[in-house]
Amino acid sequence: MQWDTANKFLNGPFAPWAEESAAYDLPVIGKLPEDLAGALFRIANNPRFAPRDLDRYHWWEGDGGVAATYIRDGKASFRMKWVMTDSMKIEVEAGEAIYSGFVNGSSSAPATLPAGAPPSKNVANTNVGLFADHLLVYFEGGLPTSLDAETLDTYGSYDFNGGIDVLCTAHYKLDPHSGNMLFFAAVGRNLTWYEADARTANIIDSVTFDMGCPAMVHDYIVSEHHAIFLISPTQFRLDRIMQGRPGVLWDEDAVPGGSRFAVLDRRTKKVTWYDTGVMLAPTHFFNAYETDDKIVVDLHVIARLGNPAGLSDEPIESHSWFPPAMAWRFELDPTTRRASNRMLSGVAGEFPKINDALIGQKLQYGYFATTRDLTPETMTDGLARFDFDSGQTIVVEGVDGLTNPSEPVFVQRRGATAENDGYLLSLWWNRHTGLSELLVHETVTFDAAPLARVRLPVRVPFAFHGTWAEAEQLDAAIAAQRENV
Template sequence: MSGNFGPVTDEVSVDDLPVTGTLPPELNGRYLRIGPNPTSPDETGPGHHWFVCRGMVHSVRLREGRAEWYRNRFVRGDAPEDVPNTNVLAQGGRLLALVGGGGAPVCVAPDLDRMSTWDADGALRTGFTAHPKIDPVTGEMHSVNYLIKPGAESLRYLVLDAAGKPTHAAELPVPGVPMVHDMAMTATRVVVLDLPVTLSVDAASRLAAGVPESGDALPMRWNEEHPSRVGVLPRGGTAEQLSWFDAPRCYVFHVLNAYDAPDGSIVMDVVRYDTVFRDVFRGPADGLPALARWTVPADRGAVSEQIISDYGLEWPRINEAWSGRAHRYGWFGGTGPHSLRLSDDVDRDLGGSFEPGPLVKVDTTTGEVLTHHFGTGRVTQEPAFVARPGAEAEDDGWILSVVYDGNTDRSELVVLDAADVTAPPVARVHLPRRVPFGFHGNWIADDEIGA
């Protein structure tokens, strides 16, 4: 609730943003970010958790080398509870704000001024996920969805076609109500993460009784009794086709990518934490994450793990054209005590291990780590890769991310060369306000939403 983790209180629209450098004229579309923006006493009270608050979406419109406008709006669905805060992406010609754990998506107009709940003809009546996987060739969207509810003993695997029409659904029995924030998908298979963070009956009971303690707004806790495993099933498969493999004892919020290896195994790169929500309950700050490569065997055995880099990083992104196929590069936001200490209050509240920092590029083949430090008091979070038109190389394009400047308490949209992130920025769009630290965002080209 302090520093740039704190909310902004109003909605603004500002045209003709100043730019330092030269915006690539090929960037015609919108860069959007979303995150929690707590303003009510219920959201900011004793049980406050960074993940559980009404969402606010921020958008910067770029066209033909100009930054036409910045706008921010609270997310407003058709019901008071429809306020997703975790991801914003395009699929089926729609711009969707997403959240996991049982919340429905909200369809957002390109100008942000009209919003409505979207349930895909009833298929999303019990909620969706913040991290569906979209096939870069077919546009088909796959999701593994969990529900934060006592007694919810299964996950729902759902497939939507390129137009957003449901084509497949399967219930996957999984006990204990684990927090399934992300999934993995290869060209042929889907990977389910069943890891030891589960619904806490005590925290849920306190929340229901109106006497929450720290972090109870998200009543998920590290569970020493819950197994750590991954499940593999064919794309479009059912519970009968699901095979389970023991996995390293840890938690994974985000998967960089996964692909089928020639020997039938699955290779997946993940950002892994030794524990979360065991020691610190208001955010994922038990310790620093690391980038790991997991190999899921073709038929039997346990998942093997190789640490690619122990540099503290999160919010993994790839060139999405490589989704489901063998990749080499990943781009991340750095995090941890090596990054900027925003203030003593924030450092104490988050356990000193979840402070945003530099932009990070990792070569997963060699383990090389390159960073772009934006200057004293300036930090970033999740990057977005945008391919250069006609590009063939995996890293031929630009990286877009929001940079917070603690010296001015303002933010910028910064464009970097994805192939050489150590070079000076290509362009910096100066925003009229700060954009609070949030979760995810994407570059949405005009042709993705017809605007």
């Protein structure tokens, strides 16, 4: 499915796929590891109807779908469905897009919403994962949506048993000791951090603090005792969105002294601020850990993110709005309340990932998708493994011309004790077939040749995030959902 526009985000690897799909016993080149059993759940940014303003449409606004690849006994099956939020139901009934975009605004007047329609769109397009036997899809402008982990049918919005009422970040963290979900909601100037029990999903802790501005906070990180946020010039302006104007602004006046880390002590509930002295925005975090005299934070940062404040409301070219990000390390000194910094890798990239079992601990390896080539067609162009000890970055290219890999997901090999003993799973775009492939790389040697290539029956429109669920976790969630139907 394609519409008549040169907009990058509606063509090539971003181009929508018009149908919900299912397939079994997928073709595999190579061999899937026998001990790889579970499901890779990934978001698909997949506009169901032509956007109201094709040229202003932005990647962040695509309708959410979930693409699930189920792997067992060396075989793979696949399913992809849209997430049927209340706002999508309104558009399906109308047979066209009703809601305008929020990133670049719209050149036309907002549509009149039908009676009873949600005032804004929950696109459910940012992350997906299992928690407390629920498959949850996240979007930072609303509540998560619960899906059936096997059929991907939509159950409805999810509020943690009444514990939250507005929204939930897509970038939750799971405490490696308790399994509890650690997440937040940023609304206007206020940010509220939450902890949800892994068994009951009840909210068992929350803390609210003032960010000082309506910063757009997308990702964050936790160390053993802290929740760590970077407050930047990137602002989320709901007032402008309601006027049909670009709502994501780069406004350095909002943080006149430079971007600042807000560090919440999860024990005392106290927030400590650390100044960086530089104007930059975070994209996504690798990890953070504590030493005797500092907090170390590793993440990808970007020179600017959003429509420059003070300029016209016309959309700007995507690489100007969102230039390449680089991996940096910040060391937060509790004595001086300053954050020193240095670049970790000279290879531009995004979507950093680690072995999530080691979150909050010092570790050796991180992975990311590279963004070395600023092409008008693609977003990413390879996968990288970064060694925090040696500073070495190893890059692997796509085989047979495959390109535009998704965020990689690390899966530790069953029974493994070494941090890096496992597999890296990612979706790639085949420009010759127009379809997607799942590649499985071994992570110890990290060779360019994958262990397996799984040919998917669709193009999964390039999207943000995803997670792996082990077979035991998946089976338990499916069984629990069947009991509650």
